[in-house]
Amino acid sequence: MTARRRTAILISGRGSNMRSLVEAARAPDFPAEVALVASNRPDAPGLTIAKQAGIATAAVDHKIYAGREEFEASLQKLLDIHRIDLICLAGFMRMLTAGFVERWGGRMINIHPALLPAYRGLNTHERALADGVKIHGCTVHFVVAGMDEGPIIAQAAVPVHDDDNAETLAARVLEEEHRLYPQALCILASGDYTVDGNRVRSKLPGMLAPSCRIGARD
Ligand code: GAR
Numbered sequence: 001m002t003a004r005r006r007t008a009i010l011i012s013g014r015g016s017n018m019r020s021l022v023e024a025a026r027a028p029d030f031p032a033e034v035a036l037v038a039s040n041r042p043d044a045p046g047l048t049i050a051k052q053a054g055i056a057t058a059a060v061d062h063k064i065y066a067g068r069e070e071f072e073a074s075l076q077k078l079l080d081i082h083r084i085d086l087i088c089l090a091g092f093m094r095m096l097t098a099g100f101v102e103r104w105g106g107r108m109i110n111i112h113p114a115l116l117p118a119y120r121g122l123n124t125h126e127r128a129l130a131d132g133v134k135i136h137g138c139t140v141h142f143v144v145a146g147m148d149e150g151p152i153i154a155q156a157a158v159p160v161h162d163d164d165n166a167e168t169l170a171a172r173v174l175e176e177e178h179r180l181y182p183q184a185l186c187i188l189a190s191g192d193y194t195v196d197g198n199r200v201r202s203k204l205p206g207m208l209a210p211s212c213r214i215g216a217r218d
Contacts (some may be wrong), residue, residue, distance in 0.1 A: 002024060002031075002034040002181055002213065004025075004029060004032055004189070005032045005033070005085040005086050005188075005189040006032075006035040006082065006083055006084050006085045006086070006191070007025070007032045007033065007034050007035060007036075007084065007085065007086045007087070007088060007185065008034075008035060008036040008037070008038060008079055008084040008086070008087050008088070008116070009020075009022075009034060009036070009037045009038075009050075009087075009088045009089075009090050010037075010038055010039070010040075010075075010087060010088070010090065010092040010093065010098055011019055011038075011039045011044055011046040011047070011088050011090050011091050011092055011173035012040055012041050012048070012092050012093040012173060013041065013044050013045065013091050013093070013158050014040060014044075014045055014046055014091065014159060015037075015044065015045060015046015015047070015049050015050065015090065015091065016046075016091075016178065017047075017090035017091060017111055017177055017178065017179075017181050018037055018046050018049070018050060018088075018090045018091075019049055019053075020056065020177075020178035020179075020181055020182055021034060021088060021090065021181055021182055021185060022034050022037075022050065022053050022055060023119075024182030024185070024186075024212070025182075025185075027105075029147060029184065030129060030182075030189075030212065031186060031189035031212075032086060032185050032186070032188075032189035034050075034055055035055075035056065035082050035083070036055070036056050036057070036058065036079070036082045036084060037055050037056070037057045037058075037076070037158060038057070038058045038060055038075065038078060039057075039058075039059050039060070039141070040059075040060055040061065040062040040071070040092070040094050041059070041061070041091075042061050043060075044106065046090075047059065048089075056082065058078050058096045060074050060075050060078060060091075062094060066096070067177075068096075069099070069112070070099050071094075072096065072097060072099075072100045075100075076100070077155060080136055080206060083109075085107065086107050086108070086185075086188060086189060087104055087107065087108040087109070087143075087145065088109055088110075088181070088185055089109070089110040089111070090110075090111060091107065091111075092110075095147065095157055096143070097147040101143055101144060101158045102141070102143050102145070105142075105144070106142065106195070107188075108142070109140055109142055109144040109153060109184060109185070109188055110140070110141060110143050110148075111138060111139070111140050111179035111180070111181050111184075112124070112138065112139045112141065113125065113138050113141075113170065113173050113174070114128065114136065114137065114138065115135070115136065115137040115138070115139060115155055115157060116139040116141060116148055116149075116152060116155075117148075117149075118133075120146065120147060120148035120149070121147065123166075124136075125166040125169045125170045125173065126166045128160065128169070129160070129164065129165070129166060132139075133160060134159065134160050135157050135158070135159060135160065136157070136158055136160050136169060136173060137155055137156050137157040137158050137173060137176060138155065138156055138173050138176050138177045138180055139152055139154070139155045140152075140154045140155075140180055140184035142200075142217055151197075151198045151199065151200045152193050152198065152200060153187055153188065153193070153200050153202070154180050154183055154184040154187070154209065155180070156176035156177075156179065156180045157176075158172045158173055158176055160173075167197065179211045182212065183212055186204070186212030187200075187202045187212075190212075
């Protein structure tokens with residue numbers, strides 16, 4: 001087997017998606033290993049979860065830096081020290097500069113709680129409910145300079161129920177996020193995909209390595 005890609009997960013809070021990636025990457029044939037979990041918020045509960053899982057953690061507190069460039073320079077140093085190949089943004093609520101994004105082009109992915117290109121930005125569940133959509137979901141995509149833009153690697157849809165509120169809908173979407181993100185990281189880390197404009201072509205979930213198929217639907 002080729003070397004597993006050394007992956008950093010960047011978080012800002014709870015870290016439930018980070019946890020699902022860590023759990024998936026425990027399988028020896030998963031093509032990525034989680035080498036670092038870093039947060040821009042030192043008090044992020046996700047850091048404690050990662051520590052307990054025996055993963056290297058770091059806090060890079062954005063508030064102590066003069067600006068975004070200085071914050072990112074410090075983050076980049078950390079990524080270099082840990083010889084990181086890939087980055088997963090998992091509830092990382094900090095805009096990254098075009099320079100940082102370009103440097104990690106094709107090697108950094110994000111999970112967003114909506115079916116992009118619908119509902120970029122914040123409060124996706126509230127806005128979906130206000131619009132009365134019947135289908136909502138989540139997306140994993142390559143990170144590019146525009147917010148919540150970039151070629152889509154994987155999506156999952158959930159129904160919106162008549163009695164949903166933002167919390168119940170968020171919970172249904174989150175369950176799908178936890179299934180989807182490991183699959184998308186698996187696709188990225190295995191290198192088994194092509195990108196043509198905004199279109200990413202990869203194997204169907206059912207064709208992925210067994211460790212990448214947690215809860216996969218073909
Ligand atoms: C997730 O729902 C993720 O999709 C969302 O934040 C939550 C983080 O939860 N990300 C964004 O809104 C990014 N624009 P988690 O910390 O439990 O993974």
